[in-house]
Amino acid sequence: MSPDTQATMKTSTPVPAPSALLEAPVEDRLAAAIGEIVRQAPDRLAIVAQAGSDARRSIDYGTLAQAIAALEAALDAARPVGIVARAARIESLVVIAAACGRQHVPVAFLADDSRDLVGELRDWVELDDSLTLPPAPAGGRKRLEFETVPPQVIVATSGTSGPPKLVDHSWESLLAAARLSEQWHGLGWLLVYDATRWAGIQVWLQALLTGGRLVVPASRDPDVVARALADEGVSILPATPTLLRRLLASADPSLLQKSALDRITLGGEAADAALLRQAQAMFPKAKITQVYATTELGEVYRVADGGPGFPATWIGKALPGGARLSLRRDGELLVRLSRDTAEIGTGDLVERRGDRYEFTGRRSDVIVVGGAKVYPKRVEDLVRGVPGVVEARVYGLPSAVTGELVAGEIVLAEPLPEGHTPESVRAAVLKACRDGLEPHSVPRILDLVKQIATTPAGKTPRKPRA
């Protein structure tokens, strides 16, 4: 454990007074919470960046508050119509968000793959890690004093199911899922998501609103992530099933065993039963929660009973939070958020297995082979169960003969179980698929790879490798 983590953990946990948090206008809350923590403990550790590497650096709440105050003064003087956060450093993004919120300046977070969309934000000012506003262009528009409508927060979609696009959010919707009660105060959060995307913004807001410590690993390399978990006293790990699976499959187990995780929050994709079992075995003290949320609906439900999918009895009943789930005839999950709202198709397909509904994949992921549908997640779940396989992905390859063809990639265990060779594991995978799947679902192309690529959002891609 690093020296300043130890120091922080010894001090009592100062927390922002709930009144400061809840009475402040929603767009002021990040700056207000950071200010409140600084009044109690200015040198409290806020962010550990580049964690798990030699470039590790730490930022305390006092430093954040100073930078926020400086940027607020500059924004107040310049009155830009909006700020595009161009910063690469996590602490700069936090400062930009907090200052823009309290100064009522609209702010946009653009991930690397959505940088081209900046043209849609005319007259907005780009702000990089220097946090210095460039001189206003002559004749450029300024924000008017009487613009009192709540400032929007623009976040680009990840572009997994189409080209990235800019989506207007509000501070209200951004903070809707934040957990502010006392049990959530002063905890260590790991940020494996991209800090400029919706899921990542949620994590750093949550950590810093509650006086927590945000730990950002230097990369998604499994050993780097495992070192960050172990060395920085992380207690909460929000991740996609793909990122968690990679961590369990490829990180040094002795590092993982050193971590003190209390909670794993899975989202973005469906988790299979095998992954939930493996994660619980590696982190026996951790409570594993699966969050089901979509860009359009926000958070719909959480399930923490250790099983995949959700209990079958939930269909047609009002859930805590008010949402109601139902099914289209083809198995697509439909959600009605409240009595007054319409039923919305989620694009996620589910199937009844025993007393649960389990996810079989997204409608848009379905591979069509000679007119027959293949659910890639079902094939992946089967392939991952073959001894010697630690990771797998299945995708569709275009084919002039059959429209598409099922293709897959597997990562082998290192070392392989005794008596196995790469070729024998590959043959066993194909045999397991022939025995357990319809002929058109069996992968026709199956490559052994060192690592499965992940999308920028940390999910398993459904496209052929570029």
Add this chain to the structure above:
Amino acid sequence: MKPVVAAVADAIHSVLRDTGREARPIEPPMLLAADLGLDSLDLAQTIVLLERSLGVDPFRSAATSRTVRTVSDLVSIYETALTTGGSRA
């Protein structure tokens, strides 16, 4: 054996092996369906494997409308594609 013939034979061998069927000698006059038991999925797999080994997929361009019945049909389609530059992957 000429390289294209060898590549086609290799691809068909891989298809037979991956689908759990017995290896057998492959001769140019053999019928893909009747003699070798290849169905449309097998042919689709063969084409992907040949794209990897030869670098072309002649079936991607609409110009390839010939029926493929025998091993030598397949060989000549790839030989044509390679000499004319075909539709390179």
